[in-house]
Amino acid sequence: MASTLKVNTIEVYSGSTLSVTDAVTLASTLGVTGIITATGGINGTVGAVTPATGAFTTISATGQITSTLATGTAPLVIASTTQVSNLNVSQLVGATWIAPGTIGSTTPNTGAFSTLSSSGLATLNSASITTTLEVTGTLTASALLDISGASAGQISFPASQNASAGANVLDDYEEGTWTPVDSSGASLSFSGAVGDYEKIGRQFRASCVVLYPTTANAAAAKIGGLPFAIGSTAARQGFIAYCDETTAAFIYPTVSGTTFVILTTAGGSVLNSAMSTNEIDATVLSHV
Numbered sequence: 271m272a273s274t275l276k277v278n279t280i281e282v283y284s285g286s287t288l289s290v291t292d293a294v295t296l297a298s299t300l301g302v303t304g305i306i307t308a309t310g311g312i313n314g315t316v317g318a319v320t321p322a323t324g325a326f327t328t329i330s331a332t333g334q335i336t337s338t339l340a341t342g343t344a345p346l347v348i349a350s351t352t353q354v355s356n357l358n359v360s361q362l363v364g365a366t367w368i369a370p371g372t373i374g375s376t377t378p379n380t381g382a383f384s385t386l387s388s389s390g391l392a393t394l395n396s397a398s399i400t401t402t403l404e405v406t407g408t409l410t411a412s413a414l415l416d417i418s419g420a421s422a423g424q425i426s427f428p429a430s431q432n433a434s435a436g437a438n439v440l441d442d443y444e445e446g447t448w449t450p451v452d453s454s455g456a457s458l459s460f461s462g463a464v465g466d467y468e469k470i471g472r473q474f475r476a477s478c479v480v481l482y483p484t485t486a487n488a489a490a491a492k493i494g495g496l497p498f499a500i501g502s503t504a505a506r507q508g509f510i511a512y513c514d515e516t517t518a519a520f521i522y523p524t525v526s527g528t529t530f531v532i533l534t535t536a537g538g539s540v541l542n543s544a545m546s547t548n549e550i551d552a553t554v555l556s557h558v
Contacts, residue, residue, distance in 0.1 A: 448496065456489045456542055460483065474497070474555075477554075479551050487542040487543055491540050500525055500558070501525075502525060505557065506554070513550040515550070517540055518533075518545070523556055
């Protein structure tokens with residue numbers, strides 16, 4: 271039969287044990303230097319003014335558990351890796367780290383990340399990238415992609431084109447210089463020859479200024495060295511902006527080649543001898 275024990279003071283000396291098989295209610299403080307073994311409940315304050323260490327199999331509390339331990343030492347030491355249900359540190363606004371929800375609220379807050387990785391779809395309603403955004407998959411923008419900032423406005427393409435068959439895909443941009451050369455077979459050394467070009471996708475523009483040397487060679491004038499070969503099915507154009515030789519009317523790019531010939535209004539070839547000491551400024555427009 272259970273009974274109640276009410277005392278003012280209980281002292282348990284070091285090395286001794288107090289065993290309780292029923293509930294104990296403490297009206298004051300229980301100070302222990304030994305061991306308490308309880309198969310019932312202990313209600314009240316356990317510990318002295320300077321509490322000693324207590325070892326318990328299970329601790330239950332209907333109120334708050336408060337630790338006054340100073341910063342620098344963890345207030346809890348946990349050996350188990352099993353997740354604790356309803357513990358705030360395991361929660362992400364009602365979700366978990368295993369299945370996280372949206373970062374932010376209905377009106378998201380600002381997030382700062384050193385590295386943001388996603389193996390699936392990453393949706394950014396508004397983002398400011400101050401360093402580098404690296405994407406190994408597809409970057410899809412459902413609104414304006416604004417690169418109008420004072421330090422922005424540049425899109426970099428690889429040195430070697432990563433060609434796409436998509437009709438609406440811009441897969442290349444390149445600009446640079448090229449050096450026109452004589453391709454008539456006469457092995458002429460031009461007195462001056464400079465050129466520049468731009469390539470956007472498949473289309474390119476190549477312009478040049480060439481000054482012919484003194485020559486009596488009767489071969490048809492042909493200039494080579496274009497930075498890209500004319501496509502085999504490409505619509506191609508060539509025009510002369512200026513030429514000292516009045517019979518030179520237009521130029522005609524060679525299909526699948528990197529050359530163009532100089533033609534008269536009637537479509538006849540202009541000879542090297544006619545171009546002797548003359549300058550020609552010409553431009554080729556074509557697809558690769």
